[in-house]
Amino acid sequence: MRQIKIGILGLGVVGSGTVRILQENAEAISRRVGAELVVKKIAVRNLAKDRDVAVDPALLTDNPFEVIDDPEIEILAELVGGVDPCHGFLLRAIQSGKNIVTANKELMAKSGHDLLDAAQLAQKDFFLEGSVAGGIPIIAAMKESLAGNNIKEVMGIVNGTTNYILTRMTEEGADFAPTLADAQRLGYAEADPTSDVDGHDAAYKLAILSSLAFNSTVNEEKVPRQGIRHIQARDIAVARDLGYKIKLIASAQCHPDGSMQARVHPALLPNKHPLASVNDVFNAVLVRGDAVGDVMFYGRGAGSLPTGSAVVGDLIACARNIVSNATGRVGCTCYLSRPMLPSEQAQSKFYVRLHALDKPKVLASIANVYGDFDVSIESVVQRALPGDEAEIVWVTHKSREHHLLGALDVISRLPAVSKVHNWIRVEE
C-alpha cells in the first residue's frame, strides 16, 4: 500500500491528540484512504519534555526545518499556534511543494488569505478545520456541503472557557470573578484569561467563519469584541426571569446590499433558541443559508482528541487528494470583497438594568430620554429594592447601538438614577 509521509510541527495538546489518533486508528484510516499515513518527523521545542503520547524518539527533532524541508514529506501539519514563526514556516513549506493542515486560528484569522492564495498558486491543499470549534466539522460544511447556499448569517458559541464560566454562573448564581478563579483552578481557563474572557479567541474564530460564509476576507481587527467580565450574577437571574440565557455569541451577517457585519458580544438568547441549551465547554455554530435554512453543528470545541479529530480528518482529505492526484481541489473561496458595516450601524434589541429612586415620574423621565434617542421600549419591569430605590429592567425594540449609548449617557446623569448597571444585546 502506498505510504504518504506526514510532518508535524508541535506536539502539545493538539499534536499529541493527532498522533494518538493516527496510531490507534491506523488500520481503519488506511482502509478509508487507500494509503498509509506515516508520521515521519515531528518538530518540538524541547526534546526532553514528557509527552502525552508514546512516540519513537527518533521521530523528534528540535529543528523545524528538518520537517519543513524534508522532500519526502507530502503533508505538513502545523500544530504550534501563533503568527510567528508559523506564517513563514507555512509559506516556505508551500513553496517547497507541501500540502498544509493547520489548527492555528490566530494565524488564519490574521493572515489566512495570503497563505491560501499561495497554496492555490502551488495547486496544494490547505486545510484548517481544527482552527475553529475543535472537532465540529463546520469549515468543511461551509466550503463543501453548503456550497449551494448563499449564507446570510453565521452565529455561534465558539469559546469553551467563557461558555463554561457562564454555565456555572447560571447554575450556581455565582459572580464572574470567583467562577473564573475556579475555572482556572480546574484547568478550564488559562492563568492569563484575557484571550478567552475578553472575546479575542472568539473574534479570531468568527473572522475565519465569516470569511468562509460570505466569500470575503474578514480582518479580525475589524471584528468588534466585548467579553464577559462585566456580566453579573444579577443579570443572569433577571434574564432567566425574562425567559433568556446569557451566552457569549460570535455572530456575523451578510446584508442584502452585500455588506457584512461581524461582532463578538454577550447576548440574551431566548430559552428556545438552539444555542441557548449549549452548555459547559461545548461549542455550537448555527448557519443560516438561503436554501438549507438553519443548520446547527454542536460538539466539543477544544481538547486534545476532539481537535485532533479535525486535524486527522483534514489529513485524510488531503491524503485522498494526493491519491487522486487532485491537491488544490478546493481553493480559497474568498473571491469577493464586501464592505464591512461599521459597528455603530448595527441594530439589535437591548437589555438595560439600572437602579433609580423609587418615586413617581422617574420611570417616565427615563422613558422620555429613550424616546429622544429614537430607542423604543418593548418591555419594562420595575422591582422595589430595600431602601428608597428600585431596580428597573428595560428591553428595547431593535435600535442602533449609538442611539442606545447616547440615551444611556443622558440617563446615567439623571439625578434620580443612581447607576446604569449593565446593557446587553438581546437576540431574537
Next chain:
Amino acid sequence: MRQIKIGILGLGVVGSGTVRILQENAEAISRRVGAELVVKKIAVRNLAKDRDVAVDPALLTDNPFEVIDDPEIEILAELVGGVDPCHGFLLRAIQSGKNIVTANKELMAKSGHDLLDAAQLAQKDFFLEGSVAGGIPIIAAMKESLAGNNIKEVMGIVNGTTNYILTRMTEEGADFAPTLADAQRLGYAEADPTSDVDGHDAAYKLAILSSLAFNSTVNEEKVPRQGIRHIQARDIAVARDLGYKIKLIASAQCHPDGSMQARVHPALLPNKHPLASVNDVFNAVLVRGDAVGDVMFYGRGAGSLPTGSAVVGDLIACARNIVSNATGRVGCTCYLSRPMLPSEQAQSKFYVRLHALDKPKVLASIANVYGDFDVSIESVVQRALPGDEAEIVWVTHKSREHHLLGALDVISRLPAVSKVHNWIRVEE
C-alpha cells in the same frame, strides 16, 4: 468557463428545489466550482404538469433514457424515489460513464452497496447526501471530516412527520389519532402515513447512517422498527413529570466485539439530552466518535430547498472532482462485514405504565415478577385513580428486551392488574 452538464430525473419537491437553487445561486456556484453547472435535460412523468419552478420546456422530456443515455451529461441527479426503476436507471448511467447524485433513501437503504460498488469500479462519483436528514450535511461529515474516528454510536431524530406529531402531542396534551389527522390536513403527514408513523422511513435512513458509521452494510430489513401509533397523551405527561421527552429515535451502536445493533423506536429522552430539544419537523443526528466525542448536526430534515441544498452540495462536490480529474475520489467505505446483534440481545432501560387494583401487596406481587425475569427496578411511582385502581409507572434498570417482555406477559395476567398500557425504551 468550462461547462459541466447535468441531467435530472424527477422534478417533484426535491427536483424543483434543486433546479431553483441552481438557477438563483448560479453565479456564486460557478465561482466556487470554477465551472458552470448547466442543467441540460430533466425527465418527468407528466410533461403537462405545473411545476414549482420556471423551467424552459425544451429541457423537459418524458423519456428518462434521453437523460440517462445523453453522452454530454456528466452528472445524473436521481430525484425520483423508490427502488424501481431507479436502480436500473442508475446502474445503466454508471456503466455509461456518469457520476451520480441521489436523494433516494429507499434505494440506498435497500441496494446502495452494489450501486456504490459499480460507481467505484467505474471510478465515478456517487453522492447521496440528500437521502438522509434533508439539508443536514451528515453523510459528508461521516465519510470525510470524521473519518479519523471509529464511530461507536449514531443516534438521531430523522423523521420530521413523527417529530412534528410528538411535539404537538407534547405541547397540547393531545392524543395520537387527532394529531395525525391534523398533520395530514396541514401537509406534514401523507394520506397513507404508514412509512412515517410506523418507522419505515426512519429505518431506511438508519440503515444508511449506520452503514457509513460502522463501515459495514446494514440491511434495512434487519433494522427492527417500532412506530409511534401506540404512544398516548398520558405517556407523554407521565414522562414529563419524570423529566423526559418522548421522541422517535433511530439509533445504532457498534460494540467492542465488532458487532452492530440498529433499531428505530420511540424512547424517553432525559430533558438534558441534546436530542430532547429537537422539535417540530426538525431533524438531528448525534454521532459518538472515539476521538471527537459527541457531535450533533441539526436542521430541516425535509422540504424542497433544504433537500435541494444537499443535492446541490453533492453536485458541487462532484463538479469539483470533474474539474480536478478526480471522480471516484472517495469510494464505498463499507469494507467490513460486521455481524448484527439480534434484537433480543439489546439492553436498555424501560418505562412501563399499567393500571392495577389499589390494594396492599399488589405492588410487591408485580415487583416479584420483574425479579423472576431478572429485570431490576430503578424507580416506581404509584398514583391513585378514581375508583379502586391505581396507575403504576416503573422505570427499570438496563434489562434485555425479551426479559422485560416475559415479565410483562406474566404481569398482564395477574388478577390484580387490569391493563399494561405501555412500555417504552428509556435512553440515558
